Amino acid sequence: MKITYRILFLFLVISQFLSCIKSKEENVIKKIAIKKATDKSEVNLINSKIDNFSFPVDSTLKVKILEPETFHNDEVDPNLDRKIWFGLFKIKDNYTLAETKVTIKHAHDAIIDESEDEQTGWNISVATKDTCVVLIEKLAYLNNRDISSIRLPESIYPGDNFKFSFEGIEYVLSATGDKKGSDWIEVSNYKLYLTSKVNGKEITDLLVAQKSFDDQMIKIIFAGDIDGDSKLDLIIDTSCHYNLSRPTLYFSKTAEKGKIIKPMGVFSYVGC
Structure with a gap:
C-alpha cells in the first residue's frame, strides 16, 4: 500500500513539473511569435490571445x-x-x-x-x-x-496629467496604469483619458486601453479641429507592438450625447 501511495505521489509531482515546463514554453513561443510576425492579421491574432481587453476595437470603427x-x-x-x-x-x-x-x-x-x-x-x-x-x-x-491645431505631448504616461485649452475649451489628458524603469519605461494596464465639460458637467472619455506593450507606447499624432465643430479631434497611434502601426481617428462631432469624443476610423499595418 505504501509503495502504491509513493508511486502515485511521484506521478503527481512529475505531472506538475511537466505542466510548468509546458506553460513556460508556451509563453516563450508567444513572445517569439510576436517578434517574428510580419503579417497584420497574425499580429492582431497574437495580440487578441495575449490581451483580454483593448480599446478601441478595430472592427467597430467604420470610417476608412x-x-x-x-x-x-x-x-x-x-x-x-x-x-x-x-x-x-x-x-x-x-x-x-x-x-x-x-x-x-x-x-x-x-x-x-x-x-x-x-x-x-x-x-x-x-x-x-x-x-x-x-x-x-x-x-x-x-x-x-x-485646420486649427494644438501641439500636445507625444505620449502621456501613467500618473501624468496634461491640461490645455483649445478653441476656448479646457481639456485634460490623463493616464492610469503601471510603469517601471528609468531609461526605458515599461508600461502595462494602460488607459488614456480625455476630460472636459459638456453643458457644465465634467465628462471623462476613455481614448485608449492596452493591457501590455512590446517596445511601443501610445503616441498622439495630431490634435486639432478636423470635423469643423471648433472642438478637439485626435489622431492617435494606438498600437501596442513595435512592428505594428495603428493610426486611429477620433471626432468630437460624432460623440454621443453627454460625451466628448468618439473613435471613428483606424488603419492597421505592420512595418516589416
Whole structure:
C-alpha cells in the first residue's frame, strides 16, 4: 500500500513539473511569435490571445482612413481608390484639409517579394505625399479649409496629467496604469483619458486601453479641429507592438450625447 501511495505521489509531482515546463514554453513561443510576425492579421491574432481587453476595437470603427505609403497585399483594399478622399496636410506648422485624388497601384514589396520584378504590395499615393498626415474618406461635414491645431505631448504616461485649452475649451489628458524603469519605461494596464465639460458637467472619455506593450507606447499624432465643430479631434497611434502601426481617428462631432469624443476610423499595418 505504501509503495502504491509513493508511486502515485511521484506521478503527481512529475505531472506538475511537466505542466510548468509546458506553460513556460508556451509563453516563450508567444513572445517569439510576436517578434517574428510580419503579417497584420497574425499580429492582431497574437495580440487578441495575449490581451483580454483593448480599446478601441478595430472592427467597430467604420470610417476608412489611409496613409500614402507602400503596404503588404492584405493591408489595403485596392477598390478604395473609387472613394472620394480628403487629405490632412501639414505645411510647416500649419494644417489644411483638402479633397485629393488617391491612386492605389501594385508595387514592389521589399519585405515579401523575392525579386525586383514581383509586385505583390500596394502603393497609396497622392499628389502631395510628403505633407500628407492621413487620408480620410469623404464625410458630409468635411470640406476644404485651414485646420486649427494644438501641439500636445507625444505620449502621456501613467500618473501624468496634461491640461490645455483649445478653441476656448479646457481639456485634460490623463493616464492610469503601471510603469517601471528609468531609461526605458515599461508600461502595462494602460488607459488614456480625455476630460472636459459638456453643458457644465465634467465628462471623462476613455481614448485608449492596452493591457501590455512590446517596445511601443501610445503616441498622439495630431490634435486639432478636423470635423469643423471648433472642438478637439485626435489622431492617435494606438498600437501596442513595435512592428505594428495603428493610426486611429477620433471626432468630437460624432460623440454621443453627454460625451466628448468618439473613435471613428483606424488603419492597421505592420512595418516589416
